[in-house]
Amino acid sequence: MELYDIVVIGGGINGAGIARDAAGRGLKVLLAEQNDFASATSSASTKLIHGGLRYLEYYEFRLVSESLAEREVMLRIAPHIIWPLEFVLPHEKHLRRAWMIRAGLFLYDHIGGRSSLPRSRSLSLSPQGHGAGLKPEFSRGFAYYDAWVDDARLVVLTLSSARAHGATVLGRTRCTGARREGDVWRVTLHEQASGKQSDVQARILVNAAGPWVKSLLERELRIASPGQVRLVKGSHIVVPRIHDKRHAYILQNSDRRVVFLLPYEREFTLIGTTDVQLAEQDLPATISPEEVAYLCAAASRYSARAITPDEVVWSYSGVRPLYDDGKTDPSAITRDYELLLDEQGPPLLSVFGGKITTYRKLAEHVMDKLARWIPAHRPWTHTEPLPGGDFGGRDYAAVLGEYRARYSGLDPHWLARLLRRHGTLSAKILDNAKTEAELGENFGGGLYERERAYLIEHEWARAADDVLWRRTKCGLHMSEAQRRRVAERMSGAR
Numbered sequence: 001m002e003l004y005d006i007v008v009i010g011g012g013i014n015g016a017g018i019a020r021d022a023a024g025r026g027l028k029v030l031l032a033e034q035n036d037f038a039s040a041t042s043s044a045s046t047k048l049i050h051g052g053l054r055y056l057e058y059y060e061f062r063l064v065s066e067s068l069a070e071r072e073v074m075l076r077i078a079p080h081i082i083w084p085l086e087f088v089l090p091h092e093k094h095l096r097r098a099w100m101i102r103a104g105l106f107l108y109d110h111i112g113g114r115s116s117l118p119r120s121r122s123l124s125l126s127p128q129g130h131g132a133g134l135k136p137e138f139s140r141g142f143a144y145y146d147a148w149v150d151d152a153r154l155v156v157l158t159l160s161s162a163r164a165h166g167a168t169v170l171g172r173t174r175c176t177g178a179r180r181e182g183d184v185w186r187v188t189l190h191e192q193a194s195g196k197q198s199d200v201q202a203r204i205l206v207n208a209a210g211p212w213v214k215s216l217l218e219r220e221l222r223i224a225s226p227g228q229v230r231l232v233k234g235s236h237i238v239v240p241r242i243h244d245k246r247h248a249y250i251l252q253n254s255d256r257r258v259v260f261l262l263p264y265e266r267e268f269t270l271i272g273t274t275d276v277q278l279a280e281q282d283l284p285a286t287i288s289p290e291e292v293a294y295l296c297a298a299a300s301r302y303s304a305r306a307i308t309p310d311e312v313v314w315s316y317s318g319v320r321p322l323y324d325d326g327k328t329d330p331s332a333i334t335r336d337y338e339l340l341l342d343e344q345g346p347p348l349l350s351v352f353g354g355k356i357t358t359y360r361k362l363a364e365h366v367m368d369k370l371a372r373w374i375p376a377h378r379p380w381t382h383t384e385p386l387p388g389g390d391f392g393g394r395d396y397a398a399v400l401g402e403y404r405a406r407y408s409g410l411d412p413h414w415l416a417r418l419l420r421r422h423g424t425l426s427a428k429i430l431d432n433a434k435t436e437a438e439l440g441e442n443f444g445g446g447l448y449e450r451e452r453a454y455l456i457e458h459e460w461a462r463a464a465d466d467v468l469w470r471r472t473k474c475g476l477h478m479s480e481a482q483r484r485r486v487a488e489r490m491s492g493a494r
């Protein structure tokens with residue numbers, strides 16, 4: 001039976017980050033994910049690498065300052081899939097006073113240490129500029145910066161890096177049980193496609209099962225959970241874009257929540273999110289008509305054009321696995337994380353909570369917590385770029401310029417989209433292609449056969465959804481018939 005230093009259960013962002021960090025420290029690592037990687041919460045976020053301006057109202061200073069410092073690191077190590085995004089907050093003095101917002105933004109500018117992003121400012125909103133798409137009565141506001149991330153790609157690239165550092169990464173493989181046997185864990189894994197069951201041994205077991213963190217403990221491991229988890233659903237809708245500028249809006253709602261309107265995939269606006277408490281039997285989560293109505297109403301309060309449910313072209317829901325700190329209001333529960341260690345025999349570490357933004361730091365904290373059982377090693381993930389992110393000191397525009405010059409026979413807009421997915425690994429897909437015809441079958445939506453084959457060979461894609469909605473968002477730009485064609489081609493990929 002194969003013996004690993006660490007077995008990680010869960011291939012969302014937290015499991016991926018832990019596997020990468022541990023593998024890069026020379027540990028023998030296995031990660032098992034029951035479905036596709038990032039198929040749960042980690043592809044259903046608002047896709048922000050952010051400090052979380054609104055968390056300041058809940059005094060989450062530790063989380064905000066760690067997140068803002070992480071924003072700098074993430075912009076540096078993954079410049080292809082993470083980029084700066086300007087947010088405009090239209091002012092409504094009856095909801096929050098201007099001095100309060102200014103004080104919050106001042107703190108936000110400074111609490112994370114040095115930042116490469118522009119500082120916040122107040123500004124007038126005009127229909128041609130920072131008020132584009134809004135009702136004309138919103139004439140004043142504030143602007144600040146955070147960053148955008150392709151969340152599902154962040155998971156896959158983190159796992160690619162883990163694999164490059166020697167980790168064994170298994171998708172569609174469920175952990176169906178684990179028990180302590182002397183100094184090690186015996187972990188049972190069930191491979192979905194073949195139905196094959198096998199056992200491995202682990203010196204350390206890490207539970208990064210996200211919304212299933214407690215049920216993995218109680219059902220598969222038969223261990224009482226040391227912490228409670230609150231499952232809070234958040235949904236997003238996608239509508240035809242409400243403006244053609246690059247900035248996002250952060251809108252104050254009358255229930256004191258905030259709703260984001262984000263430029264999405266060039267032609268769309270992404271609107272989210274909600275906070276709906278769930279029970280475990282409600283997983284996986286789906287959006288309800290009430291949530292669609294809530295998001296449309298929140299956006300329509302500000303948008304010059306009324307946003308209606310019939311405009312929604314796509315929607316998705318995710319479940320926040322929040323560490324239960326006893327707060328009753330779902331918006332108020334901490335977004336910080338807790339790492340709970342069970343030492344009654346070989347160690348078991350469970351991850352409660354966490355953000356996409358802080359996953360790398362969370363993984364470092366996991367390594368610190370496990371320091372007694374693993375050889376001393378320095379943190380390393382803050383300097384090594386994620387696959388495709390090695391821009392060699394150049395910015396995205398400079399790299400894109402080079403690609404456009406080198407591949408002048410290809411559509412420059414498509415090249416930009418490809419580079420946003422794969423960074424410098426795009427060259428592997430393009431492989432000196434001079435013309436569109438050399439890219440193979442055109443599935444529509446910006447997807448060609450060469451990329452599809454690459455995703456199968458290098459990024460564990462097996463099903464149509466893996467390709468259309470997680471490795472890329474090409475599905476959003478395709479007709480139903482085009483998506484069916486991809487599904488047909490993927491049916492042979494298992």
Ligand SMILES: Cc1cc2nc3c(=O)[nH]c(=O)nc-3n(C[C@H](O)[C@H](O)[C@H](O)COP(=O)(O)OP(=O)(O)OC[C@H]3O[C@@H](n4cnc5c(N)ncnc54)[C@H](O)[C@@H]3O)c2cc1C
Pocket residue numbers: 009010011012013014015032033034035036037038039040041042043044045046047048049050173174175176208209210211212216220232233234235273274317318319320321351353354355356357358
């Ligand atoms: C609506 C919403 C918006 C958000 N917005 C942001 C944001 O803008 N920025 C930000 O930083 N964070 C955001 N978050 C938070 C962030 O998305 C989550 O904290 C993060 O994705 C959780 O990752 P995870 O790895 O813990 O869980 P998951 O991504 O859910 O991964 C857990 C994985 O474990 C697997 N698993 C479970 N049981 C087993 C088993 N027995 N065997 C094998 N595998 C198993 C599951 O299939 C799953 O893939 C948002 C969350 C939501 C819901």
